[in-house]
Amino acid sequence: MTAAQDVLHELEALGSEQTRKTYRRHGVTEPMFGVKFGDLEKLRKRLGRDQALARALWQSKNHDARVLAAMIADPAAFDLDVLRSWQAEAACNMQSDTLIGQLGARLPAAHTAVGPWLDAAGESQRRAGWVLVAHLTQDSPDLEDSFFADLLPRIEREIHGAPNRTREAMNRALIAIGVRSDALARLATASAKKIGPVEVDHGDTDCKTPDAVSYIAKAREHRAKQEAKQPAAKKSAAKAATAKTAAKTTKPAAKQSSAAKSRAR
Structure with missing residues (x-):
């Protein structure tokens, strides 16, 4: 065996x-x-x-x-080719999301996969692109903030007309962008106010769609408090932990198992 x-x-x-x-x-x-x-x-x-x-x-x-x-x-x-191949074979969002969260954002030049996925015709690939964006906010500290800022106008234009699960991932990416830095928080919050409420059909689940404006504000406030309590050497770890939380923003009200928090129950 x-x-x-x-x-x-x-x-x-x-x-x-x-x-x-x-x-x-x-x-x-x-x-x-x-x-x-x-x-x-x-x-x-x-x-x-x-x-x-x-x-x-x-x-x-x-x-x-x-x-x-x-x-x-x-x-x-x-490499990115293998990642694209596995993602194309994923039979559901849970498989695709786990693949991107565990591997995608950790690959060299992972950000170069974003554009082709966002421009893809299939919903699975478009959603994958936005999930990758959310994870890059936490896993790629060397990326310039401008990379994420440039995506905000696209979110504003496309989110309400996007397919249901892509719309969910776009809202999640919007929040993650806003949590990354003070400058991006201001830009993402302004975008969220222009967008207004985002409606996502979560089906027969307890999942709820977070309000981007309030979530960004709370996450940034939490990060500031954590960093104020910690020595400088630990501040980067606190920053990463807050960003990681922001990449998993859609969750049910009840308790749930760790890796399924964004979607299970």
């Missing part, structure tokens, strides 16, 4: 119908076992980075295996 088969058997044992029902409400399709993200996180810690295993799990087409594959894949073994 291969390592991938061992992991698949373990995933099957961890699955439950209750979790499968939750995932179905969020657009996940068969095959899947229905493994909670908390259990996937435990497996990730135990397995570590393993590109060969990740590739085999991804090729299985099982949803839980693909999410785990994205979590254990080695960024050093990826």
Whole structure:
């Protein structure tokens, strides 16, 4: 039995119908076992980075295996072509979002993938582009703020006419941009006020669409308080933690497992 088969058997044992029902409400399709993200996180810690295993799990087409594959894949073994290939094969937003969150923004020159995805005809690729933007705000501190500022007029023009899940990701990106810096907070808040309320149909879930203006303000206030309490050496860590929170802005009111916070229940 291969390592991938061992992991698949373990995933099957961890699955439950209750979790499968939750995932179905969020657009996940068969095959899947229905493994909670908390259990996937435990497996990730135990397995570590393993590109060969990740590739085999991804090729299985099982949803839980693909999410785990994205979590254990080695960024050093990826390039943008491989990322685009895996993203195109993703069967649902959860797979695509995990792939981009775990790998996409960590790749060299990841920002060059944004434009082609945002211009793509398919909703999956367009959403992927905005999810990548949100993660780049936290994972690419060397990017100039102008990269993100230049995207704000596009969000203003396109968000209300965008497909439902792309619209959700655009709002999420708008918030993440605003949380990145004081200058971007002013620009993103102005854009959010022009845009007004953003309506997203979350289906039969408890997910809610956050108001960008209030969320940006609260996140920036929280960051300022945290940085004021910490020595200078720790301020960069606090900044990254706040930005990471901003990249996961759509969440249900009830408690939920860690990696599914933006979408589960």
